[in-house]
Amino acid sequence: MTGNVPIPGGGATTTAGRTAAGSRVATSRRWFYASVAVLALSALVIAFLALGEPWNLAPGMTASFTKSIVALLVTLVLVLPAFAVFRYERQSAGGRWHEPAWRPSLIGWAGLFVALAIAIGWHGLRLAFYIARVWTGEL
Amino acid sequence: MRRLLLAALVGLAMLPAGAALAQTPDLPGDCVVDENAVVQVLLLIDQSGSLARTDPDDQRLIGARAVIRSYASLADRVGRVEIQVAGFGQDYRPGEWIVLDEDSLGTALERVDAVGSVEDQLHTDYVYAMEGAAGAFAGSGATCQILFWFTDGEHDLDEDYLADGLERNYFPELVTPANVTEAEALMPGLICDAGGYADRLGAAGVSAQIMLLGTESQLDEASRRVLRGMGGDPSLQCGPGNGSFQSVDDASRLPYIMACASQVGAYQLTNVAPDANGALVVNEGVVDAGPAPYQLATEIRLITRGSAGSPPQLASTSLPDPSTTSDADSGMSVVLAHPVGASFAVEMSGVAEACVWVAAQAATPVVQSASPSVYQGEPAEFLVVAEGPHGRLEGEALGRIEVNSENGQVSAPDRTGWSIGVPTLPLAESFDVGVEMVSGPGLIQSVTQTFPLNEQINAPAVVTQPGPVSGEGLGPFAVDLEVDPRDGGELCLTEATSALTAANGEVINATAGFAGVDCVQMEAGPVQTVTMDLTLDRSGFAHQVIEIPTRSVPATSPDRAEEGLLAIDFEVTPRANPALVAVIVVGLMLLMLALLWAILYGVNRLIGRIPDPRRNRVRYAEFVAEVSPTEYGQLEISLAEPPVDSQFRLPRRTPSRLDAGNVRMQRVVSPIPWLPPYARIGIGRDIIGAHQGPGLPGRTVVTEGSYRGRARDSLGPLVVMGVSHTQLQRLAEGTSQKAPGVLLFDIRTARGADASRVAAEIINDSLGLIAAELTASNMVADMERTGEA
Numbered sequence: 001m002t003g004n005v006p007i008p009g010g011g012a013t014t015t016a017g018r019t020a021a022g023s024r025v026a027t028s029r030r031w032f033y034a035s036v037a038v039l040a041l042s043a044l045v046i047a048f049l050a051l052g053e054p055w056n057l058a059p060g061m062t063a064s065f066t067k068s069i070v071a072l073l074v075t076l077v078l079v080l081p082a083f084a085v086f087r088y089e090r091q092s093a094g095g096r097w098h099e100p101a102w103r104p105s106l107i108g109w110a111g112l113f114v115a116l117a118i119a120i121g122w123h124g125l126r127l128a129f130y131i132a133r134v135w136t137g138e139l
Numbered sequence: 140m141r142r143l144l145l146a147a148l149v150g151l152a153m154l155p156a157g158a159a160l161a162q163t164p165d166l167p168g169d170c171v172v173d174e175n176a177v178v179q180v181l182l183l184i185d186q187s188g189s190l191a192r193t194d195p196d197d198q199r200l201i202g203a204r205a206v207i208r209s210y211a212s213l214a215d216r217v218g219r220v221e222i223q224v225a226g227f228g229q230d231y232r233p234g235e236w237i238v239l240d241e242d243s244l245g246t247a248l249e250r251v252d253a254v255g256s257v258e259d260q261l262h263t264d265y266v267y268a269m270e271g272a273a274g275a276f277a278g279s280g281a282t283c284q285i286l287f288w289f290t291d292g293e294h295d296l297d298e299d300y301l302a303d304g305l306e307r308n309y310f311p312e313l314v315t316p317a318n319v320t321e322a323e324a325l326m327p328g329l330i331c332d333a334g335g336y337a338d339r340l341g342a343a344g345v346s347a348q349i350m351l352l353g354t355e356s357q358l359d360e361a362s363r364r365v366l367r368g369m370g371g372d373p374s375l376q377c378g379p380g381n382g383s384f385q386s387v388d389d390a391s392r393l394p395y396i397m398a399c400a401s402q403v404g405a406y407q408l409t410n411v412a413p414d415a416n417g418a419l420v421v422n423e424g425v426v427d428a429g430p431a432p433y434q435l436a437t438e439i440r441l442i443t444r445g446s447a448g449s450p451p452q453l454a455s456t457s458l459p460d461p462s463t464t465s466d467a468d469s470g471m472s473v474v475l476a477h478p479v480g481a482s483f484a485v486e487m488s489g490v491a492e493a494c495v496w497v498a499a500q501a502a503t504p505v506v507q508s509a510s511p512s513v514y515q516g517e518p519a520e521f522l523v524v525a526e527g528p529h530g531r532l533e534g535e536a537l538g539r540i541e542v543n544s545e546n547g548q549v550s551a552p553d554r555t556g557w558s559i560g561v562p563t564l565p566l567a568e569s570f571d572v573g574v575e576m577v578s579g580p581g582l583i584q585s586v587t588q589t590f591p592l593n594e595q596i597n598a599p600a601v602v603t604q605p606g607p608v609s610g611e612g613l614g615p616f617a618v619d620l621e622v623d624p625r626d627g628g629e630l631c632l633t634e635a636t637s638a639l640t641a642a643n644g645e646v647i648n649a650t651a652g653f654a655g656v657d658c659v660q661m662e663a664g665p666v667q668t669v670t671m672d673l674t675l676d677r678s679g680f681a682h683q684v685i686e687i688p689t690r691s692v693p694a695t696s697p698d699r700a701e702e703g704l705l706a707i708d709f710e711v712t713p714r715a716n717p718a719l720v721a722v723i724v725v726g727l728m729l730l731m732l733a734l735l736w737a738i739l740y741g742v743n744r745l746i747g748r749i750p751d752p753r754r755n756r757v758r759y760a761e762f763v764a765e766v767s768p769t770e771y772g773q774l775e776i777s778l779a780e781p782p783v784d785s786q787f788r789l790p791r792r793t794p795s796r797l798d799a800g801n802v803r804m805q806r807v808v809s810p811i812p813w814l815p816p817y818a819r820i821g822i823g824r825d826i827i828g829a830h831q832g833p834g835l836p837g838r839t840v841v842t843e844g845s846y847r848g849r850a851r852d853s854l855g856p857l858v859v860m861g862v863s864h865t866q867l868q869r870l871a872e873g874t875s876q877k878a879p880g881v882l883l884f885d886i887r888t889a890r891g892a893d894a895s896r897v898a899a900e901i902i903n904d905s906l907g908l909i910a911a912e913l914t915a916s917n918m919v920a921d922m923e924r925t926g927e928a
Contacts, residue, residue, distance in 0.1 A: 063481070075731070084738040091746045091815075116735075120727050128723035132715035133611070133680070 032089035038082035039111030202397025228260020231271025269336035293362035337378030347382030431579030480529025501582035512703035593701035598691035612714030641679035739812030747816025758787035759799035821845030824861025830905035855883035858905035
């Protein structure tokens with residue numbers, strides 16, 4: 001019944017199309033793995049920035065303050081965009097008829113949540129204490 | 140007017156921001172800046188007529204004003220600054236000594252204008268200039284004497300103006316064109332020979348700063364010997380050589396050079412230069428490469444020059460409230476910035492040349508005993524920390540500070556400070572620990588801390604200093620003390636209240652006590668932990684070592700006592716409002732969640748967008764299908780009018796919608812981000828039948844109105860047809876019906892007549908599958924209607 005029905009991306013007349021599709025899939029896979037790597041590394045960097053930091057951020061603790069700001073910036077500039085790429089490639093990769101062959105999504109999600117948890121739970125909390133103290137101190 | 144304005148601005152820029160604590164010593168002649176110093180500055184300005192040619196715009200006035208203001212900035216750091224502005228040419232025209240301070244600054248500047256703007260003297264006589272300078276400093280009791288000598292040329296008794304003869308006190312006859320060479324030849328000897336004016340100035344402790352407007356190489360040898368010799372070249376044997384010399388051949392550079400040369404109370408960074416693009420960056424690393432750690436810097440002065448009409452601009456800075464002044468005429472800019480002990484960067488653009496000066500404050504040593512009580516005849520350890528102008532110094536900065544003590548062995552610094560070990564304390568009532576802390580050249584601070592020495596009388600004693608204490612709010616903050624009761628007795632705090640200095644400069648009083656009382660009674664026994672409370676009278680940010688004297692009285696000898704000193708590293712912050720913290724954290728969480736939702740939703744919209752048929756070479760063709768009932772109650776669908784390749788059309792498409800004839804695909808993205816996006820596909824009829832994909836591996840759908848497909852279904856092959864309920868009824872009655880349909884098809888797979896054939900095959904195959912599905916659903920519907928099992 002299917003006879004000579006050409007399959008887009010397949011068949012003798014579509015060698016060029018199949019090659020192009022394969023190239024898109026390969027590119028997509030590279031973006032996917034790059035985003036997962038950025039997520040994981042960013043989570044490690046944010047965790048590293050939290051090491052040894054005091055709980056009581058005070059004026060003059062410029063290095064600690066900078067670390068917290070850097071951690072939040074890494075979250076905004078690297079983690080969330082990387083997650084966007086990760087999510088996009090996770091959903092769109094694989095061509096027209098097949099699901100993607102790669103599904104290592106756990107490290108991506110884990111990277112996201114670890115980064116967010118540390119960024120908000122430690123750096124954000126310290127910044128919140130700092131702001132609250134300065135506010136209280138000035139009032 | 141603009142030059143006067145610039146001069147005022149430059150001068151203002153030179154003034155320190157507040158009560159200056161910087162103790163950088165650099166004054167000409169290695170004078171020490173301290174509160175006992177008396178500084179005398181003689182500003183000797185050339186008044187020869189040649190200035191009309193060499194400095195027609197009076198740039199020397201701007202420079203001279205900068206000199207005056209630079210020294211005026213010293214006034215609050217030394218005992219007294221006196222200045223005299225004098226002129227010279229063929230004669231010496233003295234001024235008066237003015238005590239320079241904020242009140243007299245205007246008078247001194249007026250004097251500069253009055254003297255500096257004169258250019259009526261016909262000759263340039265160095266002998267008269269130095270004779271006058273030596274006379275001005277004669278009998279001076281100042282601790283620091285500086286001659287700032289500006290001239291635009293060499294010693295010259297101009298023959299053109301000697302027709303009537305010129306009387307010189309060092310030449311026995313009138314100087315005429317006939318003997319002028321002979322008279323001029325006396326000059327170097329009168330100044331430079333033993334007992335000459337240079338020697339007299341040197342003997343009086345005068346340091347000469349010489350500024351030549353012109354080129355040194357154009358000077359005759361005699362004038363060069365005087366200017367360079369007095370300006371710090373001892374090989375020329377003209378005075379002690381304790382001065383400095385600078386020449387500038389472009390009058391527009393004069394303000395810059397004079398401003399750089401007259402900086403006092405600061406040290407110059409010699410490793411600073413703009414890059415090829417004229418960018419100059421000064422950061423903590425640049426300052427750290429200077430003689431002192433950057434944490435001690437209190438002021439940075441960037442004196443820069445671009446080009447005439449285009450002064451350098453402050454491109455960026457991370458320091459608060461920098462002051463910037465610039466002058467277009469001379470192309471000079473002055474930026475004053477105040478570091479706060481942290482990383483920073485100041486960037487300027489359009490810089491051709493720059494001199495950068497740093498004022499720094501010496502670190503102050505703070506000496507503590509490692510244990511609160513020290514005893515005669517026993518070893519002891521004392522701890523030294525360095526307090527800088529911006530707080531305590533820690534880490535690598537300590538490695539650049541030298542600590543000396545004659546009272547014990549000083550260790551290498553750890554991350555927090557130094558220790559001084561004393562093998563055996565003397566049998567005396569007290570012990571003085573003297574510490575000298577050298578933070579850089581001339582940045583020396585010494586302190587002597589006296590510690591009372593105790594006899595061993597077995598009174599209760601605190602064994603070790605308590606650890607660091609930190610907290611928020613007013614307290615009370617618990618401080619655990621390890622106390623050895625020995626024979627028992629009483630441990631008291633003799634001065635329970637100590638003062639903390641908060642970050643904003645306010646004083647916070649910390650009161651210590653043992654549950655509200657100053658003393659605690661102890662029974663003989665092993666070492667115990669006694670909790671001391673610290674309570675503050677106000678909240679604030681503070682980090683400081685507070686010292687609390689103690690006094691212990693043994694139970695066995697109540698008439699005797701021993702003394703100690705508790706040192707507590709105490710850090711306190713205001714109490715954070717929990718509600719505010721919660722609001723901020725929740726706000727941060729909401730922000731992150733909102734961003735996360737935006738990402739997920741945005742990705743779903745991207746994923747759910749309809750692919751571009753033009754890019755994917757997708758076309759559609761409309762056809763008419765004939766639906767007929769068979770004698771077995773099934774439906775049969777055949778292609779009534781197959782499309783030909785000339786009927787293929789490009790669908791109209793936006794990312795959210797595609798129209799291909801009667802077929803409409805609409806992207807649907809749920810705001811709930813974990814629901815996947817889909818495309819709603821309809822053909823405008825009551826019943827839709829569709830087959831997606833290549834034959835059997837594809838998907839066949841028959842449903843009411845529309846169905847959920849994928850956006851990628853628009854790439855085809857997709858066969859869609861629709862029938863109405865009325866047509867179904869007529870089919871049930873045995874009447875064949877015609878139904879419209881649409882094929883979406885990738886035309887790359889076939890061309891021309893081949894495309895028509897392939898399209899017909901796809902449609903026929905799909906219609907067969909749709910017919911089967913439609914028959915099945917129709918039978919189910921019939922059974923539901925009739926109630927058959």
